[in-house]
Amino acid sequence: MSIFNTGRSLFKKTKVVPVFLTITDDYAKYAAAAINSLMKHANHKRYYRVIIMYDKLSLKNRWRLRNMVTRNVAIEFHKMKYSLYMQIIKRYCAKRSGSGDFFAREVYYYRAFIARVFLQYDKGIYIDSDTILMADIGELFDIDLGDNIIAARVDPKVAMVPEFVDYVEKALGIPAKEYVNSGVLLMDLKKLRKIHYITQMTDLIKQDADLVAPDQDYLNVILKGKIMHLDPKWNCQPEGENPKNAKLLHFNLSKKPWYHDDVNSGEEFWKAAKGTGFYGDLMREKEHYTEKQAEEDAMKIKALIEKGAKLAKGKRIFK
Ligand SMILES: [Mn+2]
16 A cells, blocks of 8 residues: 555545535624534534625624634634625515515525535535534535435425425425425535526526525425435524434524523533623623513514415426
C-alpha cells in the first residue's frame, strides 16, 4: 500500500460537510442557537462549513455569527445576488405578501439556489433556523441518497390536519404520505443542477398560483418520486411527537420556545442559545411577546388551514 493511497482515503474521510442556512436579521438569533447545537455535536475528526445565505443582514449580526467559529466549524456568508430568478421570486413575494401570505418571504426561497450557486459541492445539507441538533450532522451527510435527488422527512403536520391532507392530495396531486417538509434537506447538488431545479421552480412561480406553503409545495411538485424519506429522528417536531432519541429538533409551525414556556423540548433550544451572543436578545424577545402576538400567530395557522381547505376544493394547481 502506497503512502498516496493512505492519503487519499484520509482525505475522503475528512470531506467537508457543507450546511446551509438562509436568514434575515430577525432569524439571526435562532440560527445562532442552531449553529451552536451543531458545534456541540460536531465530530472533532471532521470539518464543517456553515454557510449563511442572506440578502439583508446587519454587519453586527454577521460579526456576532462569524465569531462563533471553532477549530473545525467554519462560518461563511453568501449575499444573494440579483438575478432573473431573484427578480421572479421578489415579484411573487411582493404580490403575495399583501394577501397576508404566511410564506411570502424571499428568504424561504434561497435554499433553492444552493445547487446553482455552490458549484464546488456535490452534496449539501440545508436546515431551517428553527432547528436544534441533538447529534452529529455529519451522520446525516453520510446517508446514501441512492438514485434520489434529495432526502427529507414526510411532513408530520400534514397528517395531523385533514385540511392539509386534502390540499396536498387534491390541489397538488401528491399523496400525503409522500409530501415532505422542507426544513431539513440532504441534497444531491449535482442532480439538482442537472435538472435545473431553480429554473423549474421559477417557471412554476411565474404561474402565480395561490399555495399553502410555496417553497415546500414547489419542492414536492418538482421532485415528486425522487425524494428519499428521512428517518423522522432527523426532523423531529416535538409538538405532538416523542423527542426521545431525536437527532434534530424542529420547532416547526407550532409554539416557538423563544415565545412560549410550555414547549416540548424547549429546554434544548435554551441550552443551545446559552453561550451565543444572542442569549440576551432571545430572553428579551420572550419577555416582550404579548398575548396579542400569540393570538395573531394562532390566527395565521388557522388562516393557513382554511386556505388549504379552500384550495382543495378547486382544481389541481399544477399539471
Ligand atoms: Mn421551520
